[in-house]
Amino acid sequence: MIAMEAPEDGGGPLTLEQAASALGVHYMTAYRYVRIGRLPAEYRNGRWYVHPCDLAKAARTKRSRPVNGASQAAAPGPGSDASTPTVDLMLDRLLAGDAAGAWLIVENALLAGSPSDVHLEVLSPCLRHIGDSWARGEISIADEHRATALALGLIGRLGPLFARRGRHRAGTVLLAGAEGDTHTIPLMMVGDQLRGAGFSVNQLGADVPLDALVATAAGIDGLLAVGLSASTAPAAANAARAVTALHRRLPGVPVFLGGPAVHSEEAARELGADGWAPDAATAVSLLSSLESL
Ligand code: B12
Numbered sequence: 211m212i213a214m215e216a217p218e219d220g221g222g223p224l225t226l227e228q229a230a231s232a233l234g235v236h237y238m239t240a241y242r243y244v245r246i247g248r249l250p251a252e253y254r255n256g257r258w259y260v261h262p263c264d265l266a267k268a269a270r271t272k273r274s275r276p277v278n279g280a281s282q283a284a285a286p287g288p289g290s291d292a293s294t295p296t297v298d299l300m301l302d303r304l305l306a307g308d309a310a311g312a313w314l315i316v317e318n319a320l321l322a323g324s325p326s327d328v329h330l331e332v333l334s335p336c337l338r339h340i341g342d343s344w345a346r347g348e349i350s351i352a353d354e355h356r357a358t359a360l361a362l363g364l365i366g367r368l369g370p371l372f373a374r375r376g377r378h379r380a381g382t383v384l385l386a387g388a389e390g391d392t393h394t395i396p397l398m399m400v401g402d403q404l405r406g407a408g409f410s411v412n413q414l415g416a417d418v419p420l421d422a423l424v425a426t427a428a429g430i431d432g433l434l435a436v437g438l439s440a441s442t443a444p445a446a447a448n449a450a451r452a453v454t455a456l457h458r459r460l461p462g463v464p465v466f467l468g469g470p471a472v473h474s475e476e477a478a479r480e481l482g483a484d485g486w487a488p489d490a491a492t493a494v495s496l497l498s499s500l501e502s503l
Pocket of ligand 1: 339437466493
């Protein structure tokens with residue numbers, strides 16, 4: 211425990227105990243707020259100090275809705291302002307490159323929600339926000355890369371939490387990024403969520419050459435469907451070529467499309483696909499609907 215210290219006159223810094231008392235929370239809760247970036251604080255001479263003006267931000271955050279409720283809520287669409295206190299905190303930690311702080315936020319979120327909620331309600335809005343900020347020139351490429359590298363690590367740590375103990379479904383889903391598309395995260399999320407729903411997933415990751423994709427698909431016994439991701443316009447054009455080649459080689463196997471460059475069911479159908487989903491949770495519903503056919 212740190213010793214109490216009187217704040218300086220005129221709204222000077224508070225010790226963490228004083229800040230905790232002002233917020234009406236336990237000292238350890240205030241420390242956790244500091245650790246995850248909810249409460250800005252400065253570490254000097256072995257003690258944490260909080261500026262009184264930052265208390266209001268932490269107090270607002272304390273009253274705001276937690277990460278759960280996500281399962282009922284629709285996943286935020288591309289470009290939507292999906293800001294919540296948890297998203298704001300995660301964004302802050304991702305941009306700061308603070309892996310430990312970011313993981314604490316994930317752990318907190320998991321107390322209230324599922325790994326799928328963390329994907330869709332916390333990490334996806336952060337990544338979209340980061341992409342938009344980069345496109346507007348507000349953050350550098352290095353900032354975006356640092357945040358993405360950290361997000362990849364978080365998604366990797368979340369992966370085993372999607373392990374399915376219950377019923378496994380028949381057939382395998384092949385997932386791949388369109389040729390020339392280096393975006394890995396969308397596929398990881400879709401793959402983990404499908405595994406969590408009991409599907410066997412053959413995950414090829416990003417940027418899969420057309421010939422390798424078709425040869426792999428042809429070699430899978432019990433191939434249920436192929437899911438292709440396209441984040442950019444050139445990748446969407448390559449995905450369309452892949453759909454044609456897969457249909458020709460494997461008639462009857464549905465090919466689904468998704469990703470930021472395929473905006474709607476209509477756009478996916480125009481590219482030749484048999485279906486589309488805006489996010490990983492809807493991708494699970496899409497694949498599940500095949501069972502009832
Ligand atoms: C991280 C990132 C990168 C990283 C990728 C690193 C990695 N290892 O993954 C790097 C730095 C490499 C990168 C590069 C580029 N990127 Co980039 N990138 C992003 C960013 C910030 C996050 C991507 C992400 O993980 N999103 C989170 C996921 C979960 O969301 P999602 O992609 O929408 O996926 C969900 C759904 O779409 C759906 N889904 C996705 N795939 C599939 C597939 C199926 C079958 C189904 C059913 C559903 C489905 O489910 C997913 C989960 O819910 C996005 C911003 C954004 N809006 O996403 C830009 C973004 C995708 N990138 C963009 C651009 C322009 C580029 C570059 C061209 C930049 C450049 N000038 O070099 C290059 C292209 C490289 C290439 N050849 O592919 C643009 C694309 C715009 C467009 N539509 O054309 C975006 C949208 C940024 C922006 N706002 O402008 N990028």
